[in-house]
Amino acid sequence: MINFRYHVVSLTAVFLALAIGLVVGTAALNGPVADSLRENVNLLRKDNQQMRQSVNNLQKELDSEEDFAAEIAQVVLPGKLTGKRVLVLSLPSGRQHTDGVVKMLDLAGADVTARVELQEKFINPDNNSNLMELAVTAARPTAPASGLPGNGHGVETSSALLASVLLDRAAGAAPVSEPDRRSVLGAYSSAGYLTTDDRVTKSAEAVVLVSGQPYVDKDSVKKDESVVKVAEQFDRTGSIVVGGNGSAGGNVVAVVRGDPVLAQAISTVDNANTVQGQLVTTLALVQQLTEKKAGHYGVGDSAAAILPKLPQ
Structure with missing residues (x-):
């Protein structure tokens, strides 16, 4: 032991x-x-x-480039969009750089007919049925529901209705009346799907859709799909430039560039979160309205160039 x-x-x-x-x-x-x-x-x-x-x-280099872009904008933009009526439509992911885009449009002389901010509620797939119903109840005599898409996608149907009251109609079609425009926008605003300023008094001939990074939550695929639906419906009615942030994942810039049909109609800029990209977004809109041509610009791998070729 x-x-x-x-x-x-x-x-x-x-x-x-x-x-x-x-x-x-x-x-x-x-x-x-x-x-x-x-x-x-x-x-x-x-x-x-x-x-x-x-x-x-x-x-420091980035700050210098941004300062240079702001200075060069003072030279190349004035007068480029004089007399052109432009709608600025922003998504929740692009809200932070919307002011910069508007500033460049104003510098180019554009008549910004409205700033419409789509809320997260508009993109949320849980509200699909409500958006379908609202598109029907919000429709008015000069903005009828009869011509809206009927495939059961609420964002697509509501986007088509909004495009019909915010953008010019096709040649020969009767324009939307001012009371009907206010009524449709008021219905979506009261329901919390969008906010808008008080100067929506006329339709636009073009739209800049300001977006951002792709969604990353559990509903990301459906939300990214809804954002693309917004772009598609406004493209059916008028010229459109998507000013985004990045060109990877499922964000609208990446999807448009990867679709051979959409890429021919919708212009994209993948760095509109910077002053340089906001300048290029405006130049891309000039190209859309003067040359009837879509282009894809920025610093991403899928961009065709940093900026459009300026007309001589």
Whole structure:
């Protein structure tokens, strides 16, 4: 049987071994190992400083490019859209850079007929049935429901109705009356599907759809599909440029560029979240209205060029 003295001796041996290990380890660390660790720390510190400096330099370059774009816009934009009536339609994902887009349109002399902001509720697939019903109840004599898509997609049907009161009608078609336009917009605004300013007094001949990154939640596929439906319906009625942020994933810029039919009709800009992209968005609209031509611009891999060729 193991007695108490054996336990004492065993524990003493264990603690003695630990003490010897600490002494030996400390001595080793004070030698080449410590020097090596110290050198590695210094190298990492230098790398970190260099990376921080690189980030600062890149930010300065970006700021300079943005300043340059703002300055060059003062030269190339004035008069380019004089007399052109333009609707600005923004999605929740593009709200932060809508003001910049409007600023460039104003600089080009565009008559911004309205700023309409679609709310998240409009894109939410849970509201599909409600949007279908609202499109029917909100319709008016000069904006009837008879010509709206009837395939059961609420965003598509409601977008078609909104496009019919916000954009010009086809040649020969009767225009929407002002009371009917106000009534349709009021119905969607009261239900929380959109907000708009007070200057919607006439229709537009073109629309800039301001969007952003693709959705990433559990309903992302359906929401991204709904955004594309909005673009498609407004494209059926007038010229359209999508000013977006990025060209990957399921966002509307990526989908349009990947669709051979939509790509021929809808212009896209993948960096409208920057001053440069907001300038290019306006130039793309000039191209749409003067040349009747769609183009795809920005810095993404799927862009055809940074900006359209300016007319001589």
